[in-house]
Amino acid sequence: MEASTTALQVRGLEKSYDKVHVLRGVDFDVARGSIFALLGSNGAGKTTIVRILTTLLKPDSGTASVGGFDVGSQPARVRESISLTGQFAAVDEILTGRENLIMIARLRHVKHAGQIADDLLGRFGLAEAAGRRVSTYSGGMRRRLDIAMSLIGSPQIIFLDEPTTGLDPEGRIEVWKVIQNLADSGTTVFLTTQYLDEAEKLADRIAILHQGTIIVSGTLANLRKLLPPAKAEYVERQPTLEEIFLAITGSDNSDTKEPR
Amino acid sequence: MSTHFFADTSVMLGRSLRHVTRSMDTIITVTIMPIAFMLLFVYVFGGAIKAGAGHYVNYLMPGILLIAIASGIAYTAFRLFTDLQSGIFERFHSMPIARSSVLWGHVLTSLAANMISVVVIVLVGLLIGFRSSAGVLAWLAVVGILVLFTLTLTWIAVIAGLSAKSADGAGAFAYPIIFLPFISSAFVPTASMPGPVRAFAENQPVTSIVDTIRALFARQPVGHDIWIALAWCAGVLVVAYVLAMMAYRRKIA
Numbered sequence: 285m286e287a288s289t290t291a292l293q294v295r296g297l298e299k300s301y302d303k304v305h306v307l308r309g310v311d312f313d314v315a316r317g318s319i320f321a322l323l324g325s326n327g328a329g330k331t332t333i334v335r336i337l338t339t340l341l342k343p344d345s346g347t348a349s350v351g352g353f354d355v356g357s358q359p360a361r362v363r364e365s366i367s368l369t370g371q372f373a374a375v376d377e378i379l380t381g382r383e384n385l386i387m388i389a390r391l392r393h394v395k396h397a398g399q400i401a402d403d404l405l406g407r408f409g410l411a412e413a414a415g416r417r418v419s420t421y422s423g424g425m426r427r428r429l430d431i432a433m434s435l436i437g438s439p440q441i442i443f444l445d446e447p448t449t450g451l452d453p454e455g456r457i458e459v460w461k462v463i464q465n466l467a468d469s470g471t472t473v474f475l476t477t478q479y480l481d482e483a484e485k486l487a488d489r490i491a492i493l494h495q496g497t498i499i500v501s502g503t504l505a506n507l508r509k510l511l512p513p514a515k516a517e518y519v520e521r522q523p524t525l526e527e528i529f530l531a532i533t534g535s536d537n538s539d540t541k542e543p544r
Numbered sequence: 545m546s547t548h549f550f551a552d553t554s555v556m557l558g559r560s561l562r563h564v565t566r567s568m569d570t571i572i573t574v575t576i577m578p579i580a581f582m583l584l585f586v587y588v589f590g591g592a593i594k595a596g597a598g599h600y601v602n603y604l605m606p607g608i609l610l611i612a613i614a615s616g617i618a619y620t621a622f623r624l625f626t627d628l629q630s631g632i633f634e635r636f637h638s639m640p641i642a643r644s645s646v647l648w649g650h651v652l653t654s655l656a657a658n659m660i661s662v663v664v665i666v667l668v669g670l671l672i673g674f675r676s677s678a679g680v681l682a683w684l685a686v687v688g689i690l691v692l693f694t695l696t697l698t699w700i701a702v703i704a705g706l707s708a709k710s711a712d713g714a715g716a717f718a719y720p721i722i723f724l725p726f727i728s729s730a731f732v733p734t735a736s737m738p739g740p741v742r743a744f745a746e747n748q749p750v751t752s753i754v755d756t757i758r759a760l761f762a763r764q765p766v767g768h769d770i771w772i773a774l775a776w777c778a779g780v781l782v783v784a785y786v787l788a789m790m791a792y793r794r795k796i797a
């Protein structure tokens with residue numbers, strides 16, 4: 285892939301915490317303006333990858349470029365290109381929803397912070413709760429505010445670490461729409477998720493992280509080819525992503541009882 | 545990325561000050577305890593303490609102010625710890641801002657909050673008979689020393705907030721510091737103390753700071769004390785700042 289069309293380029297990424305060797309050589313590319321979904325079981329290292337790509341954590345080895353800038357040598361430039369919605373809502377509990385948005389807008393030096401805040405509050409169904417302290421919000425409201433905060437300043441690349449965990453079906457669909465709109469307007473979206481239907485629905489490319497490496501990646505159609513068409517003789521049916529996921533990760537788990 | 549330092553720091557300061565004003569209970573806790581000590585010592589123990597001529601509250605005031613500051617900084621550690629826990633610290637660090645503004649916002653808030661409690665305590669002191677003949681310069685010197693003392697303790701609080709494992713742990717470091725004035729010249733002259741205690745009291749930082757402020761309030765010469773006090777504060781400040789930066793780097797590495 286050429287640099288100009290590549291939003292993220294990750295090569296040989298390795299990371300250990302104390303004794304756990306979490307990432308053992310991760311490689312992938314994400315094209316500009318696309319939606320990329322990273323799948324993996326709990327503890328696979330998805331959040332670790334997100335933290336490395338958002339300059340919060342240094343890899344032990346390997347390289348990663350984000351928006352054309354190296355995370356190791358040009359972290360400030362990387363931060364100008366990105367925005368992060370972490371796995372757990374990172375909002376200020378004591379401020380109101382509106383104040384949270386205005387704070388981020390000021391830190392991003394955008395004009396008309398108040399108006400931007402009001403627009404986002406409306407878009408995310410938080411207009412009524414705008415003046416209430418976030419400590420009184422439900423989990424789903426916090427999550428929506430969290431995502432809204434990440435949209436301020438129109439970053440080129442948005443990282444969403446399990447953005448719909450804890451949302452009700454309506455909230456999930458709302459977030460899916462937001463993600464789709466972001467991609468339509470040219471933003472690159474890097475998404476991790478536990479919901480395989482979410483990846484199936486949204487992602488242009490999907491990668492599965494398992495035991496420290498990306499074991500498969502490609503479009504949903506590519507991944508489907510990895511499995512023989514379902515054995516069903518009576519009904520023709522494509523394997524769902526969930527089946528592919530379980531087949532690939534499940535078999536690995538059973539025959540290599542490698543302690544991580 | 546120092547281009548936005550002042551703008552970013554002012555956003556951080558505004559945010560953190562809101563935390564203070566929206567939890568008035570913390571300000572009240574921070575000021576009530578020293579005020580209670582002040583009333584206790586003036587009205588209960590004061591009659592039995594021989595601390596020279598003049599109203600005992602005049603003798604007491606510097607130590608009470610230091611106790612107030614020492615208990616106030618525990619909240620700085622607590623607020624910083626909460627930021628780390630809630631993930632908002634990481635959110636700020638993933639943004640194109642001057643990263644140091646995140647800490648400076650807390651440090652300046654600590655300064656502002658502690659100066660508010662100092663003012664409240666001095667006002668209560670005036671009500672119960674505190675008087676000072678200090679001129680403008682002497683008052684400025686007192687404020688300067690209190691600001692330096694607050695900054696020093698605040699950077700210690702930053703170390704605690706960054707390295708604590710629990711919210712209680714974040715504030716616990718303040719207890720020994722709150723206790724220091726009790727083994728100093730803050731409440732009774734050190735001459736009345738037994739040998740080893742006296743040796744400790746006379747050579748620990750609080751005594752020199754208390755004696756300096758007391759002399760400034762009373763319009764008396766400060767002597768060497770002010771240099772010892774400044775050296776203590778500046779020395780500990782530098783060490784605390786360096787350690788805080790190390791704790792910070794460990795956190796964001």
Ligand SMILES: Nc1ncnc2c1ncn2[C@@H]1O[C@H](COP(=O)(O)OP(=O)(O)OP(=O)(O)O)[C@@H](O)[C@H]1O
Nearest residue numbers: 301304306324325326327328329330331332333371
């Ligand atoms: N700060 C840390 N110190 C020690 N070990 C850590 C640390 N952070 C993560 N780990 C370990 O690294 C592994 C990967 O964690 P990570 O959070 O990246 O997984 P994940 O794929 O995001 O999981 P989940 O789906 O549960 O969010 C886990 O085994 C975890 O225990």
Ligand SMILES: [Mg+2]
Nearest residue numbers: 330331371445
């Ligand atoms: Mg995770």
